[in-house]
Amino acid sequence: MKAQARQHEDWLLFDQDECWFSRFAQPNAHAWALPGEALRLVQRDPKRDETEKALACFGAVRQDTEQVLVSFSEGQPNSEHMWAFIRALLDLARQEGKTVLVLIWDNASWHKSRRIEQWIRSYNQQAKATGDVRLITHLLPIKSPWLNPIEPRWLHAKRCVCEPDGDLLPSELRRRIGKHFNTETLVTSFKV
Secondary structure (H helix, E strand, O other): OHHHHHOOOOEEEEEEEEEEEEOOOOOOOOOOOOOOOOOOOOOOOOOOOOOOOEEEEEEEEEOOOOOEEEEEEOOOOOHHHHHHHHHHHHHHHHHOOOOEEEEEEOOOOOOOOHHHHHHHHHHHHHHHHHOOOEEEEEEOOOOOHHHOOOHHHHHHHHHHHOOOOOOOOHHHHHHHHHHHHOOOEOOOOEOO
8 A cells, every 4th residue: 555655646645543641651761860860750640630641642654754743632532533633634635735645554443433434435425526635544454553653653752751750731741742743733632
């Protein structure tokens, strides 16, 4: 699929995935400290009534520029959140005059849900009739995260955006993720 997409300049190819960024859990990381000074990653326990303990982040890596585009959802990712992200990617493809958007993704339940499959089928019928950007999705083999180039980017991002000691507000976590990927957020936040 990737080879075929690369042969067409009017196709836009993305590797897409989702990741959770915890405001409290610390990633496995190594750090250097000056002699006599210990650097510790302190894991804070959330308060009982604390909301947004973690952020779900949708991300997609452009194959032509290696740019990562992100979007955040409140709560568990689902078909509605996925469709909002797809629409944002389709808007980008339209802006760039592309005719086909190709998404390569894993087997998450919201990627292969009946609802998403119906939306894609219906959308492509309409796109074909009106000359709009078509959408092609391709599922990666089950249990093969190493095939998705965004996976190592998530790992590095978690290490870069963590707060060694103290609180990390949801807005600050979003800002740090955007800064890490040097990108604008496609869909700032959506709630279904």
